[in-house]
Amino acid sequence: MKRIYVNEKWCLGCHLCEYNCAFANSGEEDMVKALKGKPLFPRIHIEEDDKISFAVSCRxxxxxxxxxxxxxxxxxxxxxxxxxxxxxxxxxxxxxxxxxxxxxxxxxxxxxxxCELCLNNTRGEPACVQGCPNNAIVFEERQGEA
The missing domain is CATH 3.30.70.20 (Alpha-Beta Plaits)
Structure with a gap:
C-alpha cells in the first residue's frame, strides 16, 4: 500500500503541506475563501527544532x-x-x-x-505531497512494508 513518507533532510519547514492539506479537506473550491482568517485544521503537522523540520502524519x-x-x-x-x-x-x-x-x-x-491519504478529495497524490515545493513528502510503496 502506498503511504506518505517524509525526508527531513529536504523539509524546509515552510508549512505548505499544512495549508494544502487544510484546503483539500475544507470542501471549498477557493483556497483564500477556505483558509483566510480562519483557524487551520490540517491533518499533517510540521515539527521543528533547531536543526531539522519534518512533517508528522498518520503512518x-x-x-x-x-x-x-x-x-x-x-x-x-x-x-x-x-x-x-x-x-x-x-x-x-x-x-x-x-x-x-x-x-x-x-x-x-x-x-x-x-490523515486519510486524501482518499475522498483528490486524484492521484495526497494534497500535502502535491504542495511540497522541495519533494520532502512522497507518496509511495516501499519494499518490505505492509
Whole structure:
C-alpha cells in the first residue's frame, strides 16, 4: 500500500503541506475563501527544532492502536488506510492519547482528525505531497512494508 513518507533532510519547514492539506479537506473550491482568517485544521503537522523540520502524519499502522482503542468504533482500517467515521466519533480523543506518532489531533468540532491519504478529495497524490515545493513528502510503496 502506498503511504506518505517524509525526508527531513529536504523539509524546509515552510508549512505548505499544512495549508494544502487544510484546503483539500475544507470542501471549498477557493483556497483564500477556505483558509483566510480562519483557524487551520490540517491533518499533517510540521515539527521543528533547531536543526531539522519534518512533517508528522498518520503512518496507517499495520495493527493501529488508535483503532483498537476507539470506544465508539469511529476509527477503522479499510483498504490499508486508517479512516475516521466522523459521525461515530464521540470526541473522547483516546486515539490522540494512544497514537505513538502524535498523528491524531482534535478537529474544529472536537472530533478526531488525522490523515486519510486524501482518499475522498483528490486524484492521484495526497494534497500535502502535491504542495511540497522541495519533494520532502512522497507518496509511495516501499519494499518490505505492509
Amino acid at each position: 496507517h499502522c499495520e495493527d493501529p492502536i488508535c483503532v483498537r482503542s476507539c470506544i465508539s468504533g469511529a476509527l477503522i482500517k479499510k483498504d490499508g488506510a486508517v479512516r475516521i467515521d466522523r459521525e461515530k466519533c464521540v470526541g473522547c480523543l483516546t486515539c490522540v492519547l494512544v497514537c505513538p506518532y502524535g498523528a491524531v489531533t482534535a478537529g474544529e468540532d472536537g472530533a478526531a482528525l488525522k
